[in-house]
Amino acid sequence: MALAAPAVHHRTTTVDGLEVFYREAGAPEAPAVVLLHGFPTSSHMFRNLVPALADRYRVIAPDHIGFGQSAMPSPEDFPYTFDALTDVTAGLLRQLGVERFAMYVQDYGAPIGWRLALRTPDRVTAIITQNGNAYEEGFVKPFWDGVFAYAESPGPETEAPMRGALTPEATRWQYVTGVADPSLVSPDNWVHDQALLDRPGNAAIQLGLFRDYPTNVDLYPQVHQYFRDSQVPLLAVWGENDEIFGPAGAEAFRQDLPDAEIHLLDSGHFALESHLGVITEHIRDFLARTLA
Incomplete structure (x- = not known):
């Protein structure tokens, strides 16, 4: 008889006065795995991965502020920067008693994860990156040209393409x-x-994060130093046809982490949607070896 899938809890708590929604499954005493989503989604992207890992791990997948079911304060009441999103994530982990954790990062989840690691490197046990970039080699043109042009010189002319990134057509793309x-x-x-x-x-929130994105690139030298110093175990499961973060971004991890495990998949930016089974197998094998 097949075993029942682990129950997934959908919870909300308050961190620094803000409601934070998160999915959680697995035994509280099990090794923690934190799943950090990207733009323009939420922990919804992990709805199938959470139970697929929770028989062995405590899996926690929050919605960032301004995304999903978490609070969406106005930009006047909350600074929509990657530093601020990291502050809330760190606060959530403290509140949940998560001392050490592996993390799965995708898209925006990557710069949040890198900040967590830079603040407390000894707490990160392993990294899974799925189209979560840390090297300039990963940026695919022309997608990023508009982001950096808008961040450098915000105005009606540079803002228009960024508003185009918030349309149904762009989301489906x-x-x-x-x-x-x-x-x-x-x-x-x-x-x-x-x-x-x-x-x-919400458009004003997303535009604010677009303007803040270059701060992530500014952190790359520190992130690379963290990789060299820690030699943290890293698994890259990467949609190689992604037109946002290309496969060169996955291969680049070996510049600083020679033992990085890299798997390029015949998929795109949200590879988990088409390759859930393959990615889950890679993660379970990787974590079983690295967290043993």
Whole structure:
């Protein structure tokens, strides 16, 4: 008889006065794995991965502030920077009593994860990166040209392309581009994400994070030094057809982590949608060896 899938709890707590939603499964005493989502999604992207890991690990997947079911204060009331998002994530982990953890980072989750590691490097036991960038080699043009132009010189002319990135067409593009069989990707993903993007006031939040993105690149030298000093175990499971973060970004981890395990998958930016089984197998094998 097949074993029942671990129960996934959907919880909300208050961190620094803000409501933070998170998914959690697994035994509280098990090794912790923290899943950090990217733009424009939420912990919804991990809805299937959480139970797939929770028989062996305590899995925690929060929604960042301004995303998913977490609070969405106005930019006047909360500084939408990657430093601020990291502050809230760190506060959540403290509140949940998570002392040491492995982390899965994707897209925006990567710069949040890198900040967590730079603040307390000894707490990070392992890293899984799925199209979560840490090297300039990973940026694919022309996608990033508009982001950096807007960050350097915000104004109506540079803002227009960034508003275009918040449209239904752009959200769907992120999910299906580079996927060999798009029928494997549920439309629920972009419908769900778009409904949250379209909330009144959310465009200003996303534009603020676009403007802050170059601060992540500024941190790269420190991140690379952290990799060299720690030799943290790292697994890259990367959609090699991603037109946002290309496969060169995955291969670049070996510059500072020669033992990094890199698997390029025939998928795109949200490879978990088409390759859940393969990615889960890689993660379970990797964590079983590195956290033993």
